Amino acid sequence: MILAVTGGKGGVGKSTVAYNLAAQLDGVVVDGDLAMADLPEGHGPDLHDVLAGRATPDEAVREDGPVTLLPCGRTLAGARAADPTRLADALETIDHTHRWVVVDSPAGLRADVGLPLAVADMAVLVTIGSTAALADALRVRELARELDTGLCRVVLNRAGADPETEAVADRLGAPVVSVPDSEALATAQRHGHPIDRTAPDSAAAVAFESLAAAVYACSSV
Amino acid sequence: MVTFDCSASHHDGVTLVTVFLRDLETSMRVTVRNCLDGPVWPPRTEGLPETGWTATGFSGVLPPGSHALGYATPAQPDGTPAELADAVVAPDATPVGAGLDSPADVVRELGDPSPPADAVPATDPSTPPTSAETALRDHGSRSSPIADSDGSATPPAPHTAKDSGATATHGSVTDTTTGDYSEAFPPELGPWIAEMTRRVDRAVALAEADTVPEATSAVREVGGREGVQELANAGDERQLRLVARRASQLADQRAAATIPVETLTKIT
Known part of the structure; x- marks a missing residue:
């Protein structure tokens, strides 16, 4: 099952959601931001090598960290040498050996956002409550529709005490899971740990649990 | 049914071919051959051939109406430039x-996400090596499955192996150029060898590259036409042979010099 975590705007927490969701689902998280990777680095071949034909997807998957990860290279030369059209095949190959493949998509609306969406079985849209972020989320929502990818949940990230989940759900056309603003979550992400290991009882950890349960439910529809 | 005609014009060493398919009454699958x-x-579009184009021409379904197809070729415009090989309803x-x-x-619709060639720093020794290069450099010092799989993913270039078979007379040179990295390169040399491997x-x-897509991908890999020119003029072969010759000479001299360890330790 391939799940695209996408959102349009940069800095809304796509990587954090993708990483923690993959941890909850016991899946593999793929750092799909070819030019500006966010997830932890790994040693050995990475997604740039896979997309340039220098390594197979399975060779690039790292299982030695807290979350199984297909890291992405950091160099512009690597990003330029990578052929983005190979991404679909790479994700499908990993999908054969892993129950869940969670793709952390980049910001924007270019092909590196569209390709994971095109091959994904469903999408999770991440946004924050600002008007600008919601406008970009709507654009990605339209792109997902164009590519026939179902939207499973919207994640309203860094939500305050009383998040406007209903209004957001209404605008984006999918149920909303709100993830509270959390220093513990930001610290865990900075150190490459999922929140359920560092603060399992925190509100953020509970939110990711319920997001994972919702994703499970979507997959069985 | 369908009317076919085509014309060609030659400009600056490139022939531009224009094909007209007129009056399609219904959708048709057509094959136009160069x-x-x-x-x-x-x-x-965005660096990728439009849908339907192949190495030999165009093949695809066109909706009713009249259509123009155009392509370029470096060939001289002798005779009929293209033919309608097939047209079925x-x-x-x-x-x-x-x-x-x-x-x-x-990619065509949303845009190629690759950074522009100008944004990629020119190849120089200070460029951080890619992860594959790092793995190659570190190959001798670790025997994890990561390094092994990476090594097999970047096989040595066949030309290099062939050349070494023809010219190398010393086992050490042959070993390093046929991909048997049983010993680590010295740390000073590792990045350079990795860089040369990548360039070769x-x-x-x-x-x-025999086909246009292969050639396009290969050209893109080196950063466009400038990259091709730079790679062609860099003198990599001369440098590699120079290093190989010097390393061979030194290895021979070193082999001939037997250090009398026991005698010398007695003196001191």
Whole structure:
């Protein structure tokens, strides 16, 4: 099952959601931001090598960290040498050996956002409550529709005490899971740990649990 | 049914071929074949050939109406430039370019996300090596499955192996150029060897590209036409042979010099 975590705007927490969701689902998280990777680095071949034909997807998957990860290279030369059209095949190959493949998509609306969406079985849209972020989320929502990818949940990230989940759900056309603003979550992400290991009882950890349960439910529809 | 005609014009060493398919009453699957003696350079969007174009011409479903197809080729415009090889009625087929069915369609529609060539720093020794290069450099010092799989993913260039077989007379040289990295390179030399391996691989890819997509991908890999020129003029072979010769000479001298360890330790 391939799940695209996408959102349009940069800095809304796509990587954090993708990483923690993959941890909850016991899946593999793929750092799909070819030019500006966010997830932890790994040693050995990475997604740039896979997309340039220098390594197979399975060779690039790292299982030695807290979350199984297909890291992405950091160099512009690597990003330029990578052929983005190979991404679909790479994700499908990993999908054969892993129950869940969670793709952390980049910001924007270019092909590196569209390709994971095109091959994904469903999408999770991440946004924050600002008007600008919601406008970009709507654009990605339209792109997902164009590519026939179902939207499973919207994640309203860094939500305050009383998040406007209903209004957001209404605008984006999918149920909303709100993830509270959390220093513990930001610290865990900075150190490459999922929140359920560092603060399992925190509100953020509970939110990711319920997001994972919702994703499970979507997959069985 | 369908009327076919075509024309060609030659400008600056490139022949531009224009094909007209007129009066299609219904959707038709057509195959237009290039008859000139040269490769087809198809129209491209975001660096990728438009849907339906192949190495020999165009093949795809066109909706009713009149259509123009155009391509370029380096061949001289001798005789009829193109022919309608096949045209069958296909009323239920989806016309080309109607959806985002393939990854290439998505890239054409949404834009190639690759950074522009100008943004990529020119190759120099200070450029951080890619992870594959790091793995190659570290290969001798660790025997994890990561390094092994990576090594096999970047096989040594066949030309290098062939050349070494013809010229190398010393086992050490043959070993390093046929991919048997049983010993680690000295740390000072590792990045340079990794860089040379990458450049040779790219040169081989450029030399062996038979089709337009292969050539396009190989050219893109080196950063466009400037990159091709730079790689062609860099004198990599001369440098590699110079190093190989010098290393051979030193190895011979070293082999001839037997250090009398026991005697010398007695003196001191």
